[in-house]
């Protein structure tokens with residue numbers, strides 16, 4: 001696998017600090033931030049992106065257009081911090097949306113709620129390997145059934161670093177690794193906040209049905225509501 005290309009020989013040994021000269025001589029990087037909901041993933045991503053921006057690097061943020069919980073054109077954390085972003089249905093369209101020139105000038109690309117992007121692997125490969133970008137990805141590693149969510153875990157073999165953040169268990173305050181769904185709805189992609197999800201520790205995840213009496217009450221009332229809706233619909 002020996003390579004005699006001058007560009008490879010000229011590549012900086014430290015992984016690329018030369019921001020003035022040839023951008024594509026810099027090698028790209030991929031950093032992945034995972035964890036359950038309410039673990040501060042978006043906050044960590046924003047901090048990294050802001051810090052890169054403060055260091056004079058050109059940054060851009062992408063989020064899924066499926067997630068419109070807080071704002072359409074901003075990434076917003078649960079505690080209200082904001083950053084402008086591109087809300088897109090997929091990542092492949094990003095370069096076209098921003099334009100080739102603007103894409104070329106970008107140093108760092110942040111991706112929030114990465115579990116919603118089916119083309120995450122292809123995008124990260126191209127952006128880091130071929131285009132020399134630093135890509136910082138935040139997303140859920142698992143869904144509410146603790147199954148791998150979207151393509152987030154598929155990019156772990158591509159990554160320079162992987163950080164798993166934890167939340168606080170809403171029931172006991174211990175470290176929470178999982179996202180518990182409070183309501184009875186079985187589709188994987190159900191976008192919601194603390195009304196639908198809560199972070200829980202292992203014990204409370206496993207004992208979920210027993211300990212979440214409050215959640216059950218919500219569930220029961222919703223059931224009654226939806227049954228009466230069905231009845232109303234049937235009556236019409």
Ligand SMILES: [Zn+2]
Pocket residue numbers: 169170171172173174200201202203204
């Ligand atoms: Zn707990």
